[in-house]
Amino acid sequence: xxxxxxxxxxxxxxxxxxxxxxxxxxxxxxxxxxxxxxxxxxxxxxxxxxxxxxxxxxxxxxx
Numbered sequence: 545x546x547x548x549x550x551x552x553x554x555x556x557x558x559x560x561x562x563x564x565x566x567x568x569x570x571x572x573x574x575x576x577x578x579x580x581x582x583x584x585x586x587x588x589x590x591x592x593x594x595x596x597x598x599x600x601x602x603x604x605x606x607x
Contacts, residue, residue: 567592567596
């Protein structure tokens with residue numbers, strides 16, 4: 545592998561990690577504000593995190 549490919553793969557992983565972290569943090573904040581909606585918030589968080597992770601994997605394999 546060439547260095548630009550390795551750097552690009554690293555940026556992909558970092559970006560996906562930041563995105564999933566922000567989703568988790570926002571979901572926890574939303575659950576803190578509306579505890580009665582925790583089931584819906586958690587479901588939406590898991591779906592969004594899975595989509596980001598899938599995009600990250602696809603980008604890694606394309607690199």
